[in-house]
Amino acid sequence: MKALVDGPLPQWLHDGLRHVWQPYTQHQTAPLPAPVVAARESRIQLASGRWLIDGVASWWTAVHGHAHPHLTAAVHAQLDRLPHVMFGSVAHEPASTLACRLAQLLPGDLDHVFFAESGSVSVEVAMKMAVQYHLNQGERRTRFLGFHHGYHGDTLATMSVCDPDRSMHAHFAGFLPAQLHAALPTDSASLTALERLLEAHHTSLAGIMVEPLVQGAGGFRMHGPEALQHLRRLCDRYGLLLIFDEIATGFGRTGSMFACEQAGVVPDILTLSKALTGGVMPLSCAVARTPIFEAFQSQRADHALMHGPTFMANPLACAAANASLDLFETEPRLEQARALEAWFTEDLRGVETMPGVVEVRVKGAVAVIEVEALASQAELMRIGMAQGVWLRPFGGCIYATPPLVLSRAEAGQVAGAMRSMAEACDPARRL
Numbered sequence: 001m002k003a004l005v006d007g008p009l010p011q012w013l014h015d016g017l018r019h020v021w022q023p024y025t026q027h028q029t030a031p032l033p034a035p036v037v038a039a040r041e042s043r044i045q046l047a048s049g050r051w052l053i054d055g056v057a058s059w060w061t062a063v064h065g066h067a068h069p070h071l072t073a074a075v076h077a078q079l080d081r082l083p084h085v086m087f088g089s090v091a092h093e094p095a096s097t098l099a100c101r102l103a104q105l106l107p108g109d110l111d112h113v114f115f116a117e118s119g120s121v122s123v124e125v126a127m128k129m130a131v132q133y134h135l136n137q138g139e140r141r142t143r144f145l146g147f148h149h150g151y152h153g154d155t156l157a158t159m160s161v162c163d164p165d166r167s168m169h170a171h172f173a174g175f176l177p178a179q180l181h182a183a184l185p186t187d188s189a190s191l192t193a194l195e196r197l198l199e200a201h202h203t204s205l206a207g208i209m210v211e212p213l214v215q216g217a218g219g220f221r222m223h224g225p226e227a228l229q230h231l232r233r234l235c236d237r238y239g240l241l242l243i244f245d246e247i248a249t250g251f252g253r254t255g256s257m258f259a260c261e262q263a264g265v266v267p268d269i270l271t272l273s274k275a276l277t278g279g280v281m282p283l284s285c286a287v288a289r290t291p292i293f294e295a296f297q298s299q300r301a302d303h304a305l306m307h308g309p310t311f312m313a314n315p316l317a318c319a320a321a322n323a324s325l326d327l328f329e330t331e332p333r334l335e336q337a338r339a340l341e342a343w344f345t346e347d348l349r350g351v352e353t354m355p356g357v358v359e360v361r362v363k364g365a366v367a368v369i370e371v372e373a374l375a376s377q378a379e380l381m382r383i384g385m386a387q388g389v390w391l392r393p394f395g396g397c398i399y400a401t402p403p404l405v406l407s408r409a410e411a412g413q414v415a416g417a418m419r420s421m422a423e424a425c426d427p428a429r430r431l
Helices: 011-017 069-081 093-105 119-135 156-161 188-204 225-238 290-294 315-330 333-347 377-386 408-424
Strands: 036-040 043-046 051-054 110-116 143-147 180-182 205-210 241-245 269-272 284-289 357-363 366-371 397-400
Touching (some): 093 110, 119 205, 188 205, 225 241, 315 333, 333 408, 397 408
Antiparallel strands (some): 036 043, 110 284, 269 284
């Protein structure tokens, strides 16, 4: 089977391929993966010694670049003191400090932080919170409303609120919990349709789930803050909880620390992961407003939130997250995100007129070229690597979500690779 990279491959790659099951991969047809041996600043290094710009920040995580010395020093220091301890009936300083800092950063009374390990699990926790919030008050509301092109994770409940027809989970139809889905309320017609849907079904709904401003893996669609303001108003009208999935959009990705700030909207529950630790350790959380937390206070044991991931609030991960927040305080990450928006907008100008291109979208440090149909994913990745850039297009999108520390020249290099990939998707070239 052909490899993504040319030249000899390390023996450990061949040995591991007999046993490693890779994500989102059809092993029967996929090329051998690219062997990575190191990462520094905005780049990853292949086993051959070649360095590539990490154009996706390792799935949106490495906002400060790779191996930032402040992050690695924090993890090393924590490793010597307390690598891990159970979080049941136990507390430790890194988690306590992180929860306080997140509460101070987030808007409104989003003050109550429940830690988990992965983004999908934090969304599961948010959904569980929402259902039990209503149950604790004597109401049985067990369904959710999600949106077309939405993506919220790969676990069972999260798959159910992803787009049921356009997502990678469509073949699970009939097996997943039945949810409602609608178009985002971005114009009068879609707003009216959503209002009618809620009027008919609100008594069974626990909440509404949305990715604010930028939808991620479901299609990289973007919308204005007005849509989020409509959702807040409708949730208040019908007694629903509004859940913002900021796993991808949090920590500067859209140009503000959190996407919800641009809408002036406080959700009832907000989920975070990916860049929470600066791409160093796995960590996530679901953060609830005070009225949500208070609905679980009771003399009844069954009113408690019965959930507890084994590695929740891992001290190493919390130390990394605190160090990441230090960098947001001391280094100009939000200004860098806004600069990337300007650079990508400039460098991708004119791409929308290329054959096979549907649309070019840029928001903060997210740049997307949507095409009618992708050429071979492997071919496109090789085009990027030939230009010194690691990108992994999928669906109908060529996208970049790079480290926020990218230089002007590096941003231009990423945009150039994206443009070359779009040229390869010209329908005339694929005939």
